[in-house]
Each structure stands twice: as C-alpha cells, then as structure tokens.
Amino acid sequence: MPAPSLTVLMTVRNGMPYLEEAVRCILGQTRQDFTFLILNNASTDGTRAFLDATAAALGGKLSDFPLRAEPGYEAEHDRGGVPPAAPPRPLRAEPGCVLALRHLPADAGRTGALQMGLDAVDTDLVAVMDADDLCRPERLERQSGFLAAHPETDLLGSDVEYVDASGNCTARDRFPTTHEELRDTLPLRNPFANSACMFRTAAARAAGGYDRSFPYAQDLALWTAMLRRGSRAASIGDVLAGIRMHAGQATQDAALAGARAWDDYRIAESMLGIPGLSTAARQAALARAACALFRMGERGSAVNAALRALRAAPLLCFRNPLLLRRAGLELRRRICGKRV
Numbered sequence: 001m002p003a004p005s006l007t008v009l010m011t012v013r014n015g016m017p018y019l020e021e022a023v024r025c026i027l028g029q030t031r032q033d034f035t036f037l038i039l040n041n042a043s044t045d046g047t048r049a050f051l052d053a054t055a056a057a058l059g060g061k062l063s064d065f066p067l068r069a070e071p072g073y074e075a076e077h078d079r080g081g082v083p084p085a086a087p088p089r090p091l092r093a094e095p096g097c098v099l100a101l102r103h104l105p106a107d108a109g110r111t112g113a114l115q116m117g118l119d120a121v122d123t124d125l126v127a128v129m130d131a132d133d134l135c136r137p138e139r140l141e142r143q144s145g146f147l148a149a150h151p152e153t154d155l156l157g158s159d160v161e162y163v164d165a166s167g168n169c170t171a172r173d174r175f176p177t178t179h180e181e182l183r184d185t186l187p188l189r190n191p192f193a194n195s196a197c198m199f200r201t202a203a204a205r206a207a208g209g210y211d212r213s214f215p216y217a218q219d220l221a222l223w224t225a226m227l228r229r230g231s232r233a234a235s236i237g238d239v240l241a242g243i244r245m246h247a248g249q250a251t252q253d254a255a256l257a258g259a260r261a262w263d264d265y266r267i268a269e270s271m272l273g274i275p276g277l278s279t280a281a282r283q284a285a286l287a288r289a290a291c292a293l294f295r296m297g298e299r300g301s302a303v304n305a306a307l308r309a310l311r312a313a314p315l316l317c318f319r320n321p322l323l324l325r326r327a328g329l330e331l332r333r334r335i336c337g338k339r340v
Helices: 019-027 045-060 071-077 109-120 139-149 179-185 201-206 220-229 254-271 281-297 299-312 321-336
Strands: 004-013 036-039 089-093 097-104 125-128 153-163 169-173 198-200 232-244
Touching: 004 019, 004 109, 004 139, 019 036, 019 045, 019 281, 036 109, 097 109, 109 198, 109 201, 109 220, 125 139, 125 201, 139 198, 139 220, 139 232, 139 281, 153 220, 179 198, 179 232, 179 281, 201 220, 220 232, 220 254, 254 281, 281 299
Parallel strands: 004 036, 004 125, 036 097, 153 232
Antiparallel strands: 089 097, 125 198, 153 169, 153 198
C-alpha cells in the first residue's frame, strides 16, 4: 500500500536562532516524499535570508502553489487578490522532498498563517512543525505509517521531550495512546503537542480548520473541534518531538495572558460537546473554564462555573482524579508561573 501523501506545515515569524535546527530536522527525515510548506510571516530578523539560502542550496525547479489569505488581510495588504510577495518557490530536493517557500509581506498572525497554509495543502496528511522545535528523524515515517494502517484515526500525536534554548533535554512527557484516554485527558491538559501532531487534511477542514478567533491556542481549538465532529485520536508511545522552552515563545509572554485565558475558557466550554466524554472529564472541563475565568478577573462568572462543575457530579467532586490534578496544575501556575 502506498504511503498517504504528506505536507509538513511550518509558519515562522522571527524564528532565528532556532529555525535552522527545526528545518534541518525536517529535511533529515527518513521519509523524504513530502512537501515542506513554510510560510515566513513577515519576519524582521534573519529568517528570510536563512530560508532563501536554504532554498538556493537545495536547487531545483521553480513553480507556484496556491495561497488564499483571509479577506481582511487581502484588503489591507493586497490590492490585487494575493499577498504581494516574491513568487512562492517550491524547490525539489532529492530523493523527493519539495520545499515550498512563501514570504508574506505583513504579519497575518500565527492562526491566520496556519490557515493560509492549510488552505494550500493538497495532500492526504498534514504534519505540523513549529519553527523552534525539534523532531526525531523517523517521525514522519512512523506517523504516516500509523495513519496508513489505522484509517479510523484522524489525529495522531506522540510522547515529547522538553528542551532548553541550547537543545538539552530537561523533561519528558508521556501521554495516553488510545482515543478514549486521550479524549478524557484533554480537559486536564493538552496531550497533542503541536510539533508532535499529524492529521488528516479532510478531517481538519471538516472541523473548520484553524479558527482565527483563537490567537493563542489555535492548535488545541482545532483538536477539540475535530473530536467534537467525531474524529478519533491516537498517540505513539515514543518520543518523536522535542518542544523547546525559551523566553521568546508565546507561552511565556505575560502580555498574552489575557488572550490565553480567553482561549482557554472557550475551548473548555467547547470540550463539553465531545462525544463520549466521561463524567470526570466533563467536571474537569467545567473546572478548567472556572479557572480561566478567574485568571481573566471574572470572579462572579468563575464562581458560577465552579458551581456547575460541582453540580455535574457532587459525589465525585472530591475524589475526581482529573479535578484534583487540574487543581494542582492551576496551583503550580499561580506559584511558579509555569504553562500548563
């Protein structure tokens, strides 16, 4: 059986100095028959120069790929229909990887750039890669092979390790592997790290793609929307991706705290519509919504959401392992300021 066609989607804004290592991780994959679609989101550092040099080093044939911007972006930055930029440059690297590079003339936002990329994809599968992360050489081969062997699965993750700015491993995260366990873990924490995920293009589009109303948690919003529509998920129980933790990432930006909390609240409410969600997981989702409201300063609404969580299963409340772990994560957030 031939492997499903695959696109690796990366968006980047001011990705130096980590971008080079992320790109090399993808170009060094054991599976090489894929398109590597990179959208440079109006970077102002050395990102464009590095990507142009990489494209020139690969050499090959120049051609176009379609790119559709959101209406507001077109109106503001493009008087002709598509963002005015140098022609997109897909270049073929032996034995089959195609680098498709596009420089956006103005910042479309991370969510907007991801959706523009998803709109341009014409393959069965999409693997996401953040511009500051790492992945193992066998990642694409193993994940596309799993999805080929499991047609019922639409969303696939893996275990991850966390690395510091120098690339040194600081911790590892192991996630459940079955749909039911992953579904019930989602209200507690996100078991699908962006750079560890591969999904079916059709399922993501059917769920609405990347929702531009989520400026921060667009990935978790998409995973939740896919599960709400009945997509099944799985995870490979091996570390295939390295998630870099550094001061420059959005998860560490205090200025985005309000956006993160608002995204978190709406996603927690949306999780309640996932089919088959257990009572414990529903209670954890309601508690997550309450915590997000509290972080936004909406104390009255937070109390009401907490009461909803209590009423969902009064007898379970003080022995719900998901609820207790959620409380621990929120306490850690308050004391240490760490992302959860």
